[in-house]
Amino acid sequence: MVLKGIGVVLLLLGTTAFGVYQAGRYMHRLNNLYEIQKAFRYIQGEIRYLQSPLTETLEGASYRVKGPCSRLFSKVACELAEKKGMEFQKVWRDTVRQEITAEVLDQEAREELLEMGSQLGCLDGMTQEKAIDYFLEKWEEIIRQRCQEKATRLKLYYVCGVTSGLLVVMVLI
Numbered sequence: 440m441v442l443k444g445i446g447v448v449l450l451l452l453g454t455t456a457f458g459v460y461q462a463g464r465y466m467h468r469l470n471n472l473y474e475i476q477k478a479f480r481y482i483q484g485e486i487r488y489l490q491s492p493l494t495e496t497l498e499g500a501s502y503r504v505k506g507p508c509s510r511l512f513s514k515v516a517c518e519l520a521e522k523k524g525m526e527f528q529k530v531w532r533d534t535v536r537q538e539i540t541a542e543v544l545d546q547e548a549r550e551e552l553l554e555m556g557s558q559l560g561c562l563d564g565m566t567q568e569k570a571i572d573y574f575l576e577k578w579e580e581i582i583r584q585r586c587q588e589k590a591t592r593l594k595l596y597y598v599c600g601v602t603s604g605l606l607v608v609m610v611l612i
Contacts, residue, residue: 443612450611451604458600462593464542469589471543472582474508475552476575483571493527493559494519511538531556548581 478500485496494516501513511534518530535553544552551574558570 447608447612450608451601454604454607455597455600458596458598458603461600462596465589465592465596467542468544468548469582469585471506471508472548472578472585474504474506475544475548476578476582478504478508478512479555479571479575479578483568483575486567486571507538507540507543511535514538527559528557531559548578551577551581 481500481503482496485491485499491499497512497516497519501509501511501516504512514537515530515534518534519527522530532553535549535556539549539552555570555574558574559567
């Protein structure tokens with residue numbers, strides 16, 4: 440009887456912890472959206488006011504953001520510096536696919552980020568600014584949607600964690 444009680448408690452703790460983990464993952468992805476937005480605002484300012492080379496701009500952006508987003512910009516800048524003749528869009532696409540996994544951003548945001556890379560590298564400064572403006576508008580819409588659904592999602596993750604544990608306990612007992 441004691442072992443069964445311990446098993447029930449451990450099972451409930453495990454499923455509840457999984458719900459908390461999923462909620463934490465959601466918040467981590469939301470924070471990454473903000474980090475990328477901050478990086479692109481920096482990139483836009485560099486292009487608009489300083490006309491810095493793209494490799495320097497991306498490297499500067501990598502210092503201003505945290506986590507996988509920082510690695511993304513740093514790696515793209517390094518790849519561009521090392522392989523001078525390589526096309527920016529290819530470097531961007533390959534690096535985003537390597538660094539930005541489902542743990543970092545959801546599918547919709549990753550696709551939007553990939554799309555931005557196809558518009559960034561080869562255009563003149565004014566066109567790049569407009570492309571970044573358009574990207575930031577779409578990015579803000581993604582952030583707005585995620586913020587609107589945040590409370591519902593977090594509650595769902597917590598409740599599902601606890602409820603699934605209770606369901607399994609009821610089935611096993």
